[in-house]
Amino acid sequence: MNDEDSEDEWAAEAAEEAADTERKKEPPPAIGNEEFLAWRSPRVVTGGPVRLDNPLWHWLVRTRHSGYSANAVMQGPSSSHAGPVWCFDRFGKSETTLQDGRVVHVGGEHEDYYDADFHIYNDVVVIDRDGSIAINGYSPDVFPPTDFHSATLVGGAIFIIGCLGYRHQRTVGSTPVFRLQTDTMIIGPVATSGEAPGWIHGHMAQLAEDGGTIVVRGGELWLGNERTMQENIDAWSLNTATGVWTRLTTLDWQRWTMVRKDRRRNRLWDTRQERWNHDHPSLSLQSHWKHAEAPDFDALDALYRLEPAATAPEQGAEHNVFLTQVDGLTVRFKEDAWSVQAMVEGRLSDMRLGELQRATVATLEKLDASEWEIEPG
Structure with a gap:
């Protein structure tokens, strides 16, 4: 925009x-x-x-x-006590x-x-x-x-x-x-x-x-x-x-969803908010971090990168969507409080797909200080 x-x-x-x-x-x-x-x-x-x-x-x-x-x-x-009020x-x-x-x-x-x-x-x-x-x-x-x-x-x-x-x-x-x-x-x-x-x-x-x-x-x-x-x-x-x-169409795109194993709310949004506060000290924004571990900004920087030297993911049209490139294909990650959905606009090789999935889950586990998994299909 x-x-x-x-x-x-x-x-x-x-x-x-x-x-x-x-x-x-x-x-x-x-x-x-x-x-x-x-x-x-x-x-x-x-x-x-x-x-x-x-x-x-x-x-x-x-x-x-x-x-x-x-x-x-x-x-x-x-x-x-009385239930919802009718409204428009x-x-x-x-x-x-x-x-x-x-x-x-x-x-x-x-x-x-x-x-x-x-x-x-x-x-x-x-x-x-x-x-x-x-x-x-x-x-x-x-x-x-x-x-x-x-x-x-x-x-x-x-x-x-x-x-x-x-x-x-x-x-x-x-x-x-x-x-x-x-x-x-x-x-x-x-x-x-x-x-x-x-x-x-x-x-x-x-x-x-x-x-x-x-x-x-x-x-x-x-x-x-x-x-x-x-x-x-x-x-x-x-x-x-x-x-x-x-x-009308049958797109053969690879996609998967990653969630915490305990199915509890993740801390992605909290970490991104803390990162914003950290990067804008002049705004004197109040911290709402309530987790025992300190926010892992290094893990946040590594998120959605298959290799450390890879270009940082770009934010999509929505605030919670991030785009990256792997082997010439666009990979889209969509975050919410309970999951991260990933989609390849095409098909990666089985080897590269596995590498991307394992790297992303490992980084999410670091960032969230909890175990993650790919949701069973």
């Missing part, structure tokens, strides 16, 4: 913050405590679509208050603009699983061009909680593909597909066949030139509770008329 792109991004963020501040100036609805408590929490309905319009939720759609801030404004009971401040929510100007918002989640206001939604909120709002609810068996899906407009219907969802609703190898009729807001599952991507989320979907085929790329695949999420590197297509999935 160049300086001009950075300035544009900062300007866009500043504009959104200003707009958010302005939205939240709207006073809360003039409702009593009884009505607030009646609509405070997400609702489970039977069937669907069921209209769930009410002054509180409409206000929350307009203001985008978080569950916590909405509860504070309304002086409601603690979510730790969501991640993984899709927005689809129809030809008549309406914007259709589907599902999404609020906060992370450990937060008292965490909730994954299965509603459809429609905002008309005049600002009017329609909130449609569905029973979970009609439309399950859905987040980080894709929503593609095909004629008069929106095809909702994939999701992350709650753990109990996921099925390895299955790809959920739903069709939302934009005139009636009726939603239902689409029967599919062929070779589907699997339980995919965070992907991109694009309507092909034929106007009836959706092409899916990117995202991550859930492979089961005992496995780490895996990046989707292939492309897939769904024929919306027949429901047939077709795999």
